[in-house]
Amino acid sequence: MARFSVDYLDVVLALLRQELPDNVAVMSRIPDGVPKYCPLVVIRRVGGDSPAPEFYDQPWINVQCWAAEDREAGIDHLRAASDLADAVRGVLWRAYRTQLVVPGLGWITYIRESSAPQEISDRDLPYHGRYTATYELRVRPAA
Numbered sequence: 619m620a621r622f623s624v625d626y627l628d629v630v631l632a633l634l635r636q637e638l639p640d641n642v643a644v645m646s647r648i649p650d651g652v653p654k655y656c657p658l659v660v661i662r663r664v665g666g667d668s669p670a671p672e673f674y675d676q677p678w679i680n681v682q683c684w685a686a687e688d689r690e691a692g693i694d695h696l697r698a699a700s701d702l703a704d705a706v707r708g709v710l711w712r713a714y715r716t717q718l719v720v721p722g723l724g725w726i727t728y729i730r731e732s733s734a735p736q737e738i739s740d741r742d743l744p745y746h747g748r749y750t751a752t753y754e755l756r757v758r759p760a761a
Contacts, residue, residue, distance in 0.1 A: 621730050623671035624724050624759035629761060630661055630679060632712075632720045637709040641701065648682070653746060657685040665754065678732065681706050683749045684740075696737060699747025703735035710753060728756035736754045 634644045643655040646681055652658060665678035683706060685698035693701070710729055712718070721723040733752040740748045 623668070624673075624675045624757050626675045626677045626679075626724075626755065626757040627663070628660065629724045629726070629757050630755070632723055633713050633718070633726075634659060634661070634706060634709055635719075637713075638705055644675075645740050650761050652684055652743060653686065654704050655684075656746060657683070657698065659702065659706055666754065674727065674756050676728075676754065678752060678754050681735075681751045681753065683735075684743070685747050686745065695745055695747040697747070699749045700735065700737070703749035703751060707731075707735060707751065710755075722760055724757050724759040726755055727758050728754075730754040 631644055631646065632721050638644065642657045642659060643685045644659045646661055648660050649655055660682045662680050663677045664680045666676045683699050683702040685695060687693060687695040688698055710726065714726045714729040717725055732754050735749045735751040738748050738750050740746065
């Protein structure tokens with residue numbers, strides 16, 4: 619069955635998977651055993667709406683990034699998570715600014731940061747850094 623509305627999640631996941639390094643896991647749910655997937659990016663819708671969903675969707679997405687330390691590069695876990703959050707931020711903004719189309723899926727026609735990347739503590743994973751950010755997007759389907 620064909621979708622009625624644009625699948626914003628497929629668009630965002632595809633953009634991140636093609637633009638981030640191959641070792642970064644990009645998912646739409648927090649998996650059990652987060653450390654074995656690190657570095658990890660999780661995208662989830664936390665709000666938004668659309669007055670014309672067959673033409674565009676306006677999701678608010680929460681992005682969470684986890685990372686462990688990189689001893690070879692001398693980067694601690696908080697810096698690694700911050701760098702990953704910044705990389706995600708860059709992918710989303712560049713995709714918008716260049717109007718990068720994910721073939722067969724769509725593209726980001728608008729972006730607003732409602733909450734820039736910020737550190738959040740995670741008592742269950744004390745040796746893994748975690749950053750979160752929220753973006754408001756407008757995503758159109760590919761023709």
